Each structure stands twice: as structure tokens, then as C-alpha cells.
Amino acid sequence: KAGVTQTPRYLIKTRGQQVTLSCSPISGHRSVSWYQQTPGQGLQFLFEYFSETQRNKGNFPGRFSGRQFSNSRSEMNVSTLELGDSALYLCASSTTGGGGTDTQYFGPGTRLTVL
Amino acid sequence: QKEVEQNSGPLSVPEGAIASLNCTYSDRGSQSFFWYRQYSGKSPELIMSIYSNGDKEDGRFTAQLNKASQYVSLLIRDSQPSDSATYLCAVSFLFGNEKLTFGTGTRLTIIP
Numbered sequence: 063k064a065g066v067t068q069t070p071r072y073l074i075k076t077r078g079q080q081v082t083l084s085c086s087p088i089s090g091h092r093s094v095s096w097y098q099q100t101p102g103q104g105l106q107f108l109f110e111y112f113s114e115t116q117r118n119k120g121n122f123p124g125r126f127s128g129r130q131f132s133n134s135r136s137e138m139n140v141s142t143l144e145l146g147d148s149a150l151y152l153c154a155s156s157t158t159g160g161g162g163t164d165t166q167y168f169g170p171g172t173r174l175t176v177l
Numbered sequence: 178q179k180e181v182e183q184n185s186g187p188l189s190v191p192e193g194a195i196a197s198l199n200c201t202y203s204d205r206g207s208q209s210f211f212w213y214r215q216y217s218g219k220s221p222e223l224i225m226s227i228y229s230n231g232d233k234e235d236g237r238f239t240a241q242l243n244k245a246s247q248y249v250s251l252l253i254r255d256s257q258p259s260d261s262a263t264y265l266c267a268v269s270f271l272f273g274n275e276k277l278t279f280g281t282g283t284r285l286t287i288i289p
Contacts, residue, residue: 105279
């Protein structure tokens with residue numbers, strides 16, 4: 063089975079721009095979660111989508127948004143980029159999500175640099 | 178505030194020795210516990226998951242869970258230089274659909 067894929071792998075943007083990141087989950091996985099990883103804050107949960115619905119959300123401003131398509135692929139959008147948005151954005155997929163014994167598998171990440 | 182705490186290290190262990198990594202969590206409702214390994218510049222990869230009190234072994238890795246004391250640990254036997262990485266403890270909580278809460282990770286270095 064192919065793993066989680068993310069595109070693009072690297073992005074360089076300037077402050078004020080917006081960016082869209084894409085994630086394709088493992089085949090058969092319906093839950094997609096997004097995380098931001100920075101050296102100072104570590105891995106922080108952004109949001110989770112399941113069956114095209116945002117099921118849970120972390121403590122990030124409204125500039126961060128996402129969506130999920132019927133094929134479970136997900137996109138994440140960040141508007142009005144700030145320098146502090148520079149990070150590794152990781153997508154993870156699981157069969158159903160919802161905690162419990164479900165395991166998340168991570169993609170390779172998108173490295174976003176905001177200048 | 179649900180928290181997961183780890184000693185950030187760095188933890189240095191001689192090759193062939195046992196590396197011991199610890200993690201504490203604040204919410205007694207936590208039900209699932211994971212250890213991820215992350216090499217520099219790479220994404221986290223799952224090493225172990227544990228859901229019940231006690232030990233769970235997988236090759237050179239043993240995860241230990243003590244829900245009464247709210248800690249989970251990872252032991253790596255016969256440590257190899259390839260084990261040098263950051264180890265992330267992650268917890269899934271019982272109520273709601275909250276996703277994984279990660280500790281900040283422990284950097285482990287195996288000294289040849």
C-alpha cells in the first residue's frame with residue numbers, strides 16, 4: 063500500500079501571501095489530520111477531517127483552514143502568511159480517527175518558509 | 178489543559194546499552210499511547226503503541242504503561258547508532274475525537 067503523500071514538499075512564500083497544501087491519505091483511510099511542527103512548539107494539532115467534515119480543531123487562528131474531498135484527499139490553506147507560520151506541516155491519516163486504538167501514519171511533510 | 182511531558186534531553190547512551198525514555202501525561206482519561214521516532218528532517222514514524230497497563234515488547238523495543246502513575250516509557254535494548262533520533266510520545270484521550278497530543282520529544286544519541 064502506498065503511504066501518505068504530501069505536495070509540495072517545499073514552499074517559499076512571502077508575508078501576506080496565501081498557500082495551499084495537499085495531502086493524499088493511505089488508501090482506505092478516511093481520517094486526515096494536520097499538524098504543525100516547529101522547533102519551539104513541537105508538534106501541534108491543527109484540525110482533523112473525516113468524511114469531508116471537520117471533526118476537531120486545534121488552537122490556531124482562523125487563517126488556517128482546511129477541507130476534505132470525497133476521495134478523502136485533504137487540503138490545508140493558510141491565508142495572510144506570517145513569519146511565524148514557517149514550519150513543517152505534517153498530514154497524518156488513519157482508518158477512522160477518533161482516538162482509541164486507531165493509529166495515525168504520517169506523510170513526509172511540507173516545509174513552508176515565509177520570508 | 179491536556180499535557181504530555183518528556184525530558185528534552187539530549188540523552189546519550191553507549192552502543193549496546195539500554196536506552197530508557199520517559200513520558201508523563203496529565204489526563205487520566207487517556208486511553209492510547211504511542212511512541213514515534215523522528216529522524217532529523219524526516220516525518221515521525223510509529224514505533225510502538227500501547228493501550229493496557231504493563232509491558233509490550235516488539236523486537237528491541239519495549240513500551241511500558243502505568244496508568245495509575247500516568248507515565249509511559251520506551252526501552253531500547255542493544256542500542257544502535259541508527260537509533261539516534263528524536264523520540265516523540267503521543268497520547269490519545271478518551272473523550273471526544275481529540276487527536277494525538279505530542280510531547281516535545283527526547284533527543285537520543287547512541288555513542289559508538
